[in-house]
Every structure is written in C-alpha cells, then in structure tokens.
Amino acid sequence: MRIGFIGLGNMGAAMARNLLKAGHDVVLWNRNAAKADDLVGQGATLAATPAEAAQAEVVHTMLADDRALEAVSFGEQGLLSAQPDFVHVSHSTVSVKLADRLAAAHAGHGSGFVSAPVFGRPAAAADAKLFIVAAGAESALAKARPLFGDIGQRSFEIGDTPSQANLIKLSGNFMIMSVIESLAEAMALAMRGGVDKAKLLEVLTGTLFGAPIYTTYGGLLVTESFRPAGFAAPLGLKDMNLAAEAAGDARVPMPILSLVRDRLTATVQREGNDIDWLGIAKLAWADAGLDT
C-alpha cells in the first residue's frame, strides 16, 4: 500500500520503519528533512510537502503537539490542500478540540479522518508493540485498520467520532500520572517509616497492582530514574493541560487531575525541562524531608 508518514521524532521514525518493513511504499515528510535520511536509505521516499505525502491511500501523522499538527494540516501545502483521495490517520496526542476541527475539515474536503493516538514509549514503538486507540467513520477506519497490526500489538475501536479516541488517550495519560503521584506519596510514607520503597512495590505488584503501569513506572521510581527522560515532564504537562481543557469545556471537576497538573508544573519549575514526568515524585519526597 502507498502510505504517507509525517513526523519523524523518536516515535514516528520507529513507526514509519515498521510500516516500511511490512512492505509498504512509504513517502515521508518531516519539517527537518535530514531526519528522513536513514529511512530513505532503507527504501522510503521523501516528499517535498505534506500535501505530496498525502498522495497515498493513508497518510499518518505523529507530531509533537496541536500547533505542529495544525501547521501540517491547515498550512500552505498542508494535508487539506491535497487531492482528497486519502485517509488521514492522526497518531499524535492532541486536543479534543483539534480532533473535532480536523474531523470537520476532512469531511468538508472529502478526505477521510481517523484519530488513532497510541500508548507506548519509543521502545514499544520500535518493537511494533504500541496500543492504538482508534475512532472514525467506518469507511476511513476500513483503510487504516490493516495497518495497525504493522505498528502495534493491539488496537481498540471506539466509535465513529474521532475525538473520542483523543479523550480516551488523555484520560489514560491522566491515569498514569495519578498512579505516579499516588505511588510517590505512598513510597514517601513507607520510606519515612523505615520501609524500603522496593519492598512496598513488591507487595503492591504481588497483590492487587500487578499491571505494567506499576511494574514499569514503579520500578523506575525505585531506581530513581528521572534522567534522561523517557517522557519529558513538559510533554506530560502538555497532556495534563489538554485533559484539563477538555474537562473544563465539559464542566467536569477532576480534583486529582488538578492536583497532578499543579505538581507537574512545579516539577518543571524546580527541576527543569529535561526531567522525566516521573520527576513529580521528587517533589513528594523533598516535601517529606527525604533527601533522595
């Protein structure tokens, strides 16, 4: 299948590589074209504009934020200026509002749109082990669906309103952040009481909390692996802000969300932009007088 791929950061490059490996014709576009060199060496081709990358059955985007996705979509030579015979599959973690806007724009343009944000860190992207949460009209989903297996281990289909996939993705990131904060608080209490935080984690994961979120993130908390960042705090903060925006628009009070958002903001202020979002634990521990 002829596929466009836009956005070659850590996540995007790995996903594009897996699509290439799966035998597709992949046309790349990236703001900084140099990042495509490696993939071009492996058989991909380079487009001069986003619109050119959209001369395909499906064009994927994996971008940093709303602004980048807006530029690629609505900017000059953007996706919405291309021939409409394509489906745009958006993997980025962006706002519910932008997903709604894109859905309307593609409907007007005659192109298809699937919102398909993913769960997983770069290592999971490299191993084609992402989780994909997809929503969109069946006609569009039908084209995107066969590709999900090339980049992920499992996909979930939510319905025909694309932005609902974004709502779930943002909810999921909120859930992760709330686990990190509550685990950090419990570890602070344990440490102050003379209990090794690894021992607390062992009991938790050995009883009711035996899920990847606790084993992975909990393990990183035990080893205090705050730098280099796997997922940088400012990106986590961006996601909490998007979740808060969605909650505000829907008038849904989410006190734990408010709390982790404030704490993550303080983390960025105290620790800088290069810390992992796990770094929220450093605040909890310093507030408890623990010199970790």
Add this chain to the structure above:
Amino acid sequence: MRIGFIGLGNMGAAMARNLLKAGHDVVLWNRNAAKADDLVGQGATLAATPAEAAQAEVVHTMLADDRALEAVSFGEQGLLSAQPDFVHVSHSTVSVKLADRLAAAHAGHGSGFVSAPVFGRPAAAADAKLFIVAAGAESALAKARPLFGDIGQRSFEIGDTPSQANLIKLSGNFMIMSVIESLAEAMALAMRGGVDKAKLLEVLTGTLFGAPIYTTYGGLLVTESFRPAGFAAPLGLKDMNLAAEAAGDARVPMPILSLVRDRLTATVQREGNDIDWLGIAKLAWADAGLDT
C-alpha cells in the same frame, strides 16, 4: 497445632474456618459468642475470655478497629494477662501506633507478636486466597509462618518491626482509594464526552492497567455496584484516617490522601454508612452533572 482465634466477623469467621479445615485445634473467642456457633458445630471450641483463647501456640486476632483490638489485648482477661507462651498474630487493619504499642507490650510480657494484616475481601478470605503482609521478630514469625498458607495465597515478610506491616497495609488501602477516585474522574470525563465508561475501562485494562485493582473495582464502577457494600465507606474512611494519622506523625504531606479522605467523608455524609467505599465515584459523577 493449637490455635486461638478472636474476632468472628465476615473476614475472621472465614479465616478461622480455613484453619479448622487445615486440621488445627481452634479455640474461639468473640464478644458476641453466638457468632461462634457455626464453627463450634464444625469442631472448634469456645473460650470464655481472650486470655483463655491465648492458651495456644498462636492466637490470631481479626477485629474491626483499634478500640476492639485494645480491649481484647489490654482489657480485663485480655491477651496480655495470659500465660506468655504464645504468639499473637494480629490481622486487623489498625494504626501504626497501636502496632508499636502492642509490640512493646508483648516484648515486656514475654509473648511474641507478629503484625500480619491482609489484603482481600470476604470472598477471598473464604477461598483462603488472602494476601498476608507480615512483620515481627523471627522467633515469632517462625511460629506464624506455617499457618499463612492455610488462610492465604501468598505472604510477604517485611522485617522485624511489626508496625511496618501496618504501614504497608494502610499504604495499600490508600492506593486502592486513589485508583477508585482517579478512575471515577476519568469515567466522568469520558461519559461527558459520549464515551461509554465500559469502553474506557476496556482500553485501560487492555493496555497498561491490567491488574485486579482495575478489573475488579473498575468492573464494579461500570455496573455502579455501590450497594450492598462489599467494603463499607466508613471502614474505608477509618483506614484513610489511620493513613493520615501515620502521615501526620511522620510529617509526610500526601495530597492525594488528603483529597480522597475528604471525598470519602463527603460520601458518607451524603450517601450514608451503608454504601461501598466505591461510592466516592457517585460524588465525582454528580459533581459532573451526571445523573447515574
């Protein structure tokens, strides 16, 4: 082995039954002796006082709160007035302070003391599937250890300071409560955005959150199973208060603990004492204008 068992509520009666089934001589004591009838019919004997139940190698207690355990321990004809040739294994969820006080008292008395709170609801107790978190001196643990397999599926040993087991138990219950609240908030956001809460849970448990805490409690939230209570809100509130007391004494700020404690208090005030601690979700949903 000759075993005493004190406290025949839902949990305690099930645990005593399993000890009986395992072939031990079980001597029971309960404030309301009538509750022992069933087990006596199955071969247990009835003691007239806690001290009499302590004429055993090991005496277990499974009581509702600090006050009940204090009465049984320090009251007239209490455990600490018995011959000291026994080990007291305390399964109740009580305060860190009381565990410290009991440890000191038993040391002074010459008896052994193991703090061994459990994770699991009554159904798990009935199936001998509890998780046991135990701490105490090795000499005492050595006597208690062989019995853990009769009542639980797995045990964790924390060290020789009994109250550390209580600290972990309280931390665990805090973690459960924080999961319920954050899940309830995320579900409110999803529902307001037109997403079925079951669909959100499916994505969460299918990706990073595939642990019993999410499948079990999440499933109960999906079906809105708030009554009858499996674990009543006032009991959950008692545990959050004990965790907050431990945190206060250790000067550990735990903002999510503070939040869930306030929310659970409001749940009890608005919904009454007969609601499950999951009922905290009703507040989150009503605050979001959802008429569930």
Add this chain to the structure above:
Amino acid sequence: MRIGFIGLGNMGAAMARNLLKAGHDVVLWNRNAAKADDLVGQGATLAATPAEAAQAEVVHTMLADDRALEAVSFGEQGLLSAQPDFVHVSHSTVSVKLADRLAAAHAGHGSGFVSAPVFGRPAAAADAKLFIVAAGAESALAKARPLFGDIGQRSFEIGDTPSQANLIKLSGNFMIMSVIESLAEAMALAMRGGVDKAKLLEVLTGTLFGAPIYTTYGGLLVTESFRPAGFAAPLGLKDMNLAAEAAGDARVPMPILSLVRDRLTATVQREGNDIDWLGIAKLAWADAGLDT
C-alpha cells in the same frame, strides 16, 4: 467630553448613567439596542455601530466576556475600524491574552488603549463607588483618568502594560472565591460543633478579618442568600478559568485556585446557572451533612 459607551448590562448601564450625570456627551452602543432606551431618554445618543461610538475622545467597553469584547473590537464596524483619534478604556473582566492582543492592535491602529477592570457589584456601580484598576501608556491614561472619578470611588494605576490590570483583577476575584470557600468550610465545622455561623463570623470580623469581603460575603453566607444571584456562578467560573489560563501560561501552580475552580464547576452542575457564586458554600455544607 464626548464619550462612547459600549455594553449596557447591569454594570455598564449604571456606569454610563453616571458619566451622563457628570455632564458628558455619551454615545451608546449595545448589541440589543433596546437596552439603551432609558439612557437615551436621559440625554444619551445611540450609535449604529461600535465604530460610530468610537468617534469620541474615550470609548468605554463593559462586556460579558472575551468573545463579546473581541466582536466589538475586531468585528465588522468594530472599534479597530474607526478613526484612531480615541482611547479605548476596557472595563470588562477578560483574559490577559486578549488584553495583550488589544494593546498590540490599538498600537498598530494608532488609537490608545487602557485596561481598567473594576471591582464592585451593580449597587456599587450605581453609586459610582467602583474600584478601578488601570494600566496603559501615560498618553492614553491621561485621557481616561479624569473619568474614573465619575464612576468610581478610587482608582489604582499599575503601569504601562495594560494586561497587568487584568492580571490583578483576576487575582482579586480568585482571592474573593478563596475567602468564600474557606469561610464556608469554617462555618461547616462551626455548625457541626453547635456554633451558630453568625457567631463565628462576628468573631472573625471583630478581630483580624474586619474587611468588606468578610462582612459582605460572610453576611450573605449567614443568611444563605444564594438566589437571586448578585454575581452568577457561571461568571465566577469564567473568571476562575481565566485566572487558571493565565497561571497555566505562566507555569504558576495555584492549588487553591484549582480547588475553588473544581468546586465552582460542581456548584454549577449541581445547582444550575442561576445560583450566586457564593453557592459554592452549599457544596461544602452538603458534604458536611448539613441540610441548609
């Protein structure tokens, strides 16, 4: 002086009346022109467009929100399409971002801009007892300054960056909301302990808390004067959202702001749009099991 006045809600109409009483030529514009009838009867004239109202030395705007002020400023026949020989004095409680945008637009257009939000309820506006917080270039302020005495009891000048006046106004509304919530919590505690809430207020205002914010709002809490709304909860929520947006953009964690914002959101959901922002107290009291 020839003065334009745009926005004839409860606040604006009272302010325009006072400018008229002070002897100025007042040209009105309102989206719903019928609201100007009364003032026209008292000597004001009616403009057909915002731009026509801006054919004056100073044009005041007193509008409900960002959207209304944007329409009047940037819309067809808006202020920024008028001859630039005027100073726009914006009294509305709007976002810091919009104030920055207006400052830049007027600078480009050659017109003057003063941001001058006010503190005070409609009764204070009627009595020319508003407090005015003003910021802008001295050349613009020089024209606006003489008018402040016609509508207010005192003005504060902040500097030459207009949006700083908005930041202070939003901070002030946050401070009010935080007083209401904390007072409501303290009253709940008092009432639960058998103390009349009026007695608590008497002690507070008779000791360290003898300021209008406590006497006025505290008095309204004592009489539970939640309806009709003097300042409706959705307007208060709008302001908390604007404050939160400013805090988010500046990466300033404000946990009490987060808290009152969530509580006010819940108030609107549970009580409807017609309740005063004081209604946040109803939540605090219901959460405490008080049936007020």
Add this chain to the structure above:
Amino acid sequence: MRIGFIGLGNMGAAMARNLLKAGHDVVLWNRNAAKADDLVGQGATLAATPAEAAQAEVVHTMLADDRALEAVSFGEQGLLSAQPDFVHVSHSTVSVKLADRLAAAHAGHGSGFVSAPVFGRPAAAADAKLFIVAAGAESALAKARPLFGDIGQRSFEIGDTPSQANLIKLSGNFMIMSVIESLAEAMALAMRGGVDKAKLLEVLTGTLFGAPIYTTYGGLLVTESFRPAGFAAPLGLKDMNLAAEAAGDARVPMPILSLVRDRLTATVQREGNDIDWLGIAKLAWADAGLDT
C-alpha cells in the same frame, strides 16, 4: 483579686505582667521556674506546684499544647488535685477534645472552667490588645469576665460549652493560614506577570480586603519576613492538625484545610522548624520558579 498564672512563654509572661499591672495578686507557676524571676521582681509570687497556684479565685493557663495542659491539669499536684474553690481559665490553643475533657473533669471536681483562647501575637499580648474568645458556664464566666479587660482589647462570649471557644479559635487560625496561602499564590501569579507583589497588595487592601489579616500578613509577605519567626511553622502546623482532628471527628470535609496542612508540613520539612508559618509562601514561590 488573687490570681494564679501558669505558663510563662512569650504570650503568658506578657499576660501575667498585665494582670500584675492591673493590681492583682499574681501567683506564678512554670515548669522552668527561672522564667518567673522577672515577674517575681515586679511583685508576683512563685508557687511550688500547679495546685498551689490554683489557691486563687481564678487560675489562668497559657501553655504550648495539649500535652502541657494535660500535665498541669491531671498530673501530680495538678489543678484537679487542688481545693475546688477556683475557676480555671484556659487560654491555650488546644484540642476540642481536651477542652471537653477538662470541662467534665472540673465539673466533677467542683471547680469552674472557662475556655478562653486568644487571638494576637506577643506584641498584642504585651499591649493588652488580645482578642479573647470565651465559653463556659455563667457562674465561671462571671469570675473570669472582669479580668479580660486587663489582658485584651475585646472579648467574645460564645456560650456555655467551653470547647466551642476552641473550635472558633482553631477555625480562626485555619482562616489565617488560608489567607496566607491564597495571597502567596496570587502574589506568585502577579510576580510572574511582572507585577510587584506590593502593588497587588495595595490594590487588595485598598478595595475589599482592608483588614488586619491582609495588611499585617500581606506586609510581611511583601518584605519576605520569614525569619525570625513571629509564630513558628510547627506551631501553626499543630493548630492545623488540631483543626483537622476536630473536622475528622465531626466528619466535615475541609479541602482547603487539607491543602494548607499538607503545604505547611512540606514547609517544615524543607525549611526547618525556625521559619514563620508565613513560610508556606516560600513553597508557592519556589514551585512557580521564583527565586525569592
């Protein structure tokens, strides 16, 4: 009148001196007797035990915490072992529970009891400018009342349940702490936006917030007067803990109280015990990236 006075810290010594100045016979007791030297030089006499100091019409206590007041009351040679012809006037900020316990104990003993906590810092105590919040049976209050004018500027009588005075005192200290935190947050937002925090305070106190709590504490925040402590953070934390205990016992959720208690705990952990309770602002500012 013959008066006993127990507790010669900064507050107590100043109050005793004013009673002496007013012409009363003052009998002192203090755990560390050396602290009485100065007052003895001015005409007071020294008692050997609390009970001896209670051989008076009224015996005042002004002590640091529950524990100290318990020792003086219930300890060997304590007040409750004295001849019962006296009224105990308790000025300390202690728990509602202890006030209830003292009321019952004095009733049983045949002595009178008035709970009369005070608002005011040491300077106010020295100037006899304290505010006194008093509650107790009229027979007891009748003896205490004439003395209030010797130590304070104004007194408030709450009713005949002594502990209600404590509830109001704790509520008042909670209100102070909530003002400090909210002011600190608003100042952080202002500073980040380039507004001088003194300017923000000027607007607040010049409009709706013109009360001593804002002028005094606000002024200290502007000058960042965190050390030496006028009222040390650990004492403030003690009071927030007492308020939280009262709220917990009454099942009153107080989310702002929870928040300031956690923040004050973190302040003590990060800044040490010698910082003023105003130091909670340092956290708010550091969390906002402000290097004050």
